[in-house]
Amino acid sequence: MTELRPGDASLLRKVNTQVTLRALRREGVATLTQLGRVTGLSRQTVEAVLDELSERGFVKEVPPDEGVMGRPARRFGFRADAGYVVGVDVGGDGIVAALADLSGEVIAWQRAGVSGDAAAHERLEAARRTALTCVDSAGVARKHVWAVAAGTSGIVDRTGRVSLSITLPGWTGVDLAGLAGRWFGGTALAANDANLAALAEHWRGSAQHASDVVYVLIGHRAGAGILIGGRLHPGRSGAAGEIGTLRQVGWEDAARELVKDASAAEVFEAALRGERDAVCRVDRYAENLAIGASALVLAIDPDLLVLGGGYSRAGDVLLEPLRRHLAELCVSAPEVVASTFGDEGVALGAVRLALDHVEREILGL
Template identity: 80%
Template sequence: MAGDASLLRRVNTQVTLNALRREGVATLTRLGRITGLSRQTVETVLDELAERGWVREIPPDEGVMGRPARRFGFRADAGYVLGVDIGANKILAALADLNGEVVSWHRVPVSDGAPAPERLEAARQAALACVDVAGVARTRVWAVCAGTSGVVDRSGRVSLSTVLPGWTGVDLAGLAGGWFGCKGLAANDANLAALTEHWRGSAQHAADVVYVLVGHRVGAGMLIGGRLHGGRTGAAGEIGALRQVGWEDAAAELDTHGEAAAVFKAAGDGDPAAARAVERFAEKLAIGAAALVLAVDPDLLVVGGGYSRAGDVLLTPFRRHLTDLCLGVPEVVTSTFGDESVALGGVRLALDHVEREILGL
């Protein structure tokens, strides 16, 4: 019987907290109507949540006649989550409250040849600075998620990296959690970017999504049924491992003609040499993307990363080559968030942990 009562309390707390998060601010009467719980039960739950610091009672407006209704609000600032994109050339950290609203960003450059200890220290410093500049106590960070290239297993360890020096074997989740003494998580960068698009971007209404991360390197991630699909070892989507695909040296098609941004601009302005370089790059990109499209048959294909800013200069030849290679071509769109998508995906994954393991949602 005691176990049943404990379970009932947890369920009542979960239902009430979920309702209050959706409403933002609500009266006892409103919450009772939404949850189907008695006023006394809702009041007891809210008082307990207020003691934990997750809910606050909002004072009545001045001048209100009679006994005012008790109003409560969810405290999104009770805790925070941090997403950190550890890339080849940059570290980007995003701090968000419990509603997933970003309150602080911090970006620092890093050399693509930096050894692992140097890159990790840069990531740590960026994470700490992101929290400190927001004026948030470090103890209020409840979870950290780092995104990186390579294969990241379910424990958050980098099991294989061919891009970042000394990165294979790094316990990224453990190290990230150690920065704040909280839960640490880690995932592949393209997977986190895909998660961001499904959360708040161009893939919100798509269940099966292929995301192609396009920049100095090319990678891919996927969602199946609205959930990240990393596979047995975390290597799902690593189609670039097949050398026949040509992703390993795809960016070289642009680099030989100067900076990629300048090449895309020149191609858009009608420069024949630049247009040919973009055409070759788009063709290589389409070969790997087609393999994923044929395997998954997704609702949507999202092109993200730094090169996605080229827009139709890249997407037009990419779509054409994709059409030649696929039985059926999904809608192809660019990322909503560009190079912020990996850090935001880290925020979402960290928030998933907090909601499940701390808030009990």
């Protein structure tokens, strides 16, 4: 018989707690018997774990169903309202914030405009106010926010600092994670917006079925995020996917040409009506997008390419020529789909990033 070494009992308790908590989150509400069957643990072990989790505020006992005959079985549920996370998209012309419980259910959204040429401190203040208002409007105490994550354009390093921003004034060098940590007095993270939007698509959007994904964000700016094996691939410095910064790709020039004398919405609407000039203009834009996207596709060979950001709302008017040009440029072009989330994708991806931190560092999952 193998003897337990010092620390083994503690490790076993931790494993049992993780297994039980995962099962309870997955089941929603369950009895001791059900949890024992799902986890493979004894009833006594499950009961002891649930008692400990109840003391920590992560689990609650749920009243029995009405009309149950005899002595009802004890039922338990995960307390998704034990804590909350906030995801914030700090964009070029607007801020989007989302408040979610520990199950990932978004319970409040908040939006605010911000000038494209706003100074860094003005943009940060707008983000702070939007995040706080989002929490306050839901009636959640600020102290119950366990983590906040922010997404923004530019290259964001592993510490959450913006190491390079071409589009936002004074944004290079901003310690976005550090500053966001002051909003609620707790943990904060920051990442590139396209990466977070890719994370959202894989979590609950168009890329749930895919493992390797290229996400292209198009709108006032263009960028890309990469998932490999279902995980974000930011690269050594956070610059993975920033192919739009390569002048030869022509993404910035193509975006300017698209809207040289009309808004993007007007151009796409005209193309939808079949107006020749608009159709040609959209086709040239799609070709430029395809040149940059094909470089990523050829390097990664993804299962899926997701087109997101404001311009993705054009739908097949843009998707069809993009698919055609990708097929011409790629050895094996992936499926191309539009984003599920529109302007909410970055904030939702930030929610997922904050939840990942909470699950790993606080819930021990």
